[in-house]
Amino acid sequence: MNFFLLKEHRIGEVVTIMYLSKKGVITKRTIQIVAIKAHSLLAYCYLRRGLRRFEVERVLAFELKKTRREHSNASTR
DSSP: HHHHHTTTTTTOOOOEEEEOOSSSSSEEEEEEEEEESSSSEEETTTTTTTOOOOOGGGGGEEEEEOOOHHHHHHHOO
């Protein structure tokens, strides 16, 4: 995963990631970014219901989740 793409996102944004665990298990996680470090993300994980550290090199893909405001703005266009 390109770390520079992830760094473009701001603290507080909610993204969905495909993540490869150290055990080789791929999971889909919806997270809210708390902090961006050199090689990891600190985020609230909605699946595990707590703060987790995600190694950037293990993020296989990510998608920005639209906020309610973005959904309502798109529908009025």
